[in-house]
Amino acid sequence: MRSITIRRPDDWHLHLRDGAMLEGVIGDTSRHFARAIIMPNLVPPVVTTADAKAYRDRIMAALPKGDRFEPLMTLYLTEDTSPDDVEEGARSGLVTAVKLYPAGATTNSHGGVRDMAKAMPVLERMAKIGLPLCVHGEVTTPEVDIFDREKVFIDTVLDPLRRRLPDLKVTMEHVTTSDGIDYIRSAERNIAGSITTHHLIINRNAILVGGIKPHYYCLPVAKRESHRLALRAAATSGDRRFFLGTDSAPHVDPLKECACGCAGIYTSINTMSCLAHVFEQENALDKLEAFASLNGPAWYGLAPNEDTITLVRRDTPVPYPAKIETGAGPVTVFDPMFDLFWDVS
Ligand SMILES: NC(=O)N[C@@H](CC(=O)O)C(=O)O
Ligand SMILES: [Zn+2]
Ligand SMILES: [Zn+2]
Numbered sequence: 001m002r003s004i005t006i007r008r009p010d011d012w013h014l015h016l017r018d019g020a021m022l023e024g025v026i027g028d029t030s031r032h033f034a035r036a037i038i039m040p041n042l043v044p045p046v047v048t049t050a051d052a053k054a055y056r057d058r059i060m061a062a063l064p065k066g067d068r069f070e071p072l073m074t075l076y077l078t079e080d081t082s083p084d085d086v087e088e089g090a091r092s093g094l095v096t097a098v099k100l101y102p103a104g105a106t107t108n109s110h111g112g113v114r115d116m117a118k119a120m121p122v123l124e125r126m127a128k129i130g131l132p133l134c135v136h137g138e139v140t141t142p143e144v145d146i147f148d149r150e151k152v153f154i155d156t157v158l159d160p161l162r163r164r165l166p167d168l169k170v171t172m173e174h175v176t177t178s179d180g181i182d183y184i185r186s187a188e189r190n191i192a193g194s195i196t197t198h199h200l201i202i203n204r205n206a207i208l209v210g211g212i213k214p215h216y217y218c219l220p221v222a223k224r225e226s227h228r229l230a231l232r233a234a235a236t237s238g239d240r241r242f243f244l245g246t247d248s249a250p251h252v253d254p255l256k257e258c259a260c261g262c263a264g265i266y267t268s269i270n271t272m273s274c275l276a277h278v279f280e281q282e283n284a285l286d287k288l289e290a291f292a293s294l295n296g297p298a299w300y301g302l303a304p305n306e307d308t309i310t311l312v313r314r315d316t317p318v319p320y321p322a323k324i325e326t327g328a329g330p331v332t333v334f335d336p337m338f339d340l341f342w343d344v345s
Pocket of ligand 1: 015041106107136217218219220247249250263264265
């Protein structure tokens with residue numbers, strides 16, 4: 001039997017939602033992960049330091065008894081965000097990053113930024129105090145093809161922003177293209193990228209071949225195979241600029257299985273099994289710890305976790321539920337379309 005022990009991982013991009021959904025999903029994260037960067041796209045969004053404090057309290061109250069878990073809070077950037085409030089949140093240790101959603105880019109992003117110029121005072125302050133900006137890197141211009149939106153964002157928004165504010169630390173979240181990987185690799189400093197579990201496993205065929213498969217639909221949408229291969233190469237390379245952000249994003253099934261289904265894939269429960277499978281396929285199990293447990297904390301200026309988890313390769317497939325039941329309704333679990341043998345013991 002093969003096994004591998006790594007420092008306990010963290011999730012650098014996670015949606016926990018609120019209320020009954022939060023209660024239904026948080027245990028799937030806290031079982032394996034010590035910390036997670038919590039996305040602020042609630043309705044209404046987490047905009048101020050006071051909002052983040054209240055949301056953090058709700059998360060801690062929902063945590064299963066006995067689990068140790070640290071939510072790392074983010075603020076949802078708007079055109080009215082106050083630089084002083086952001087700085088106060090950062091200095092108090094509550095706020096780990098600020099999140100940029102271009103308005104309309106993804107789930108609950110209508111209150112996001114339309115005009116980057118209006119966000120400049122906050123971004124300048126963040127550059128000054130060293131607070132990272134996490135970005136959903138897609139343009140929303142209707143003329144731009146959905147499969148090109150990440151690349152166009154890099155060229156027209158991200159690169160100009162980084163040239164204007166070279167001291168701003170930017171996390172390009174859920175990178176889905178070789179363009180994103182190349183952009184991060186070619187930069188000298190102050191940029192890193194998170195990669196999801198599912199983008200290492202599916203390409204766009206998963207969504208469209210043999211019928212429309214809403215449970216493989218997320219944003220940024222999965223791209224063609226060459227991009228998936230670039231993501232796998234980056235994730236398994238050990239390069240410190242790439243780390244895990246699952247983007248586990250639960251929606252109840254009725255909101256996915258309908259004429260206009262929500263974007264988001266739920267992977268918290270089987271992410272570590274999926275990743276061990278991917279890293280084994282790439283002959284890179286020795287790089288799993290860097291990707292899941294070391295590179296993220298290094299980027300965010302935190303110490304890696306002291307405790308460990310052990311992944312064991314079973315002889316028979318590890319069963320995962322097809323869906324989990326939450327108080328908000330059923331949530332379908334990501335199906336990697338192959339058997340999983342790695343289990344967290
Ligand atoms: N990734 C997704 O497809 N959905 C996320 C939003 C996001 O991260 O873009 C969600 O909140 O549902
Ligand atoms: Zn996003
Ligand atoms: Zn997300």
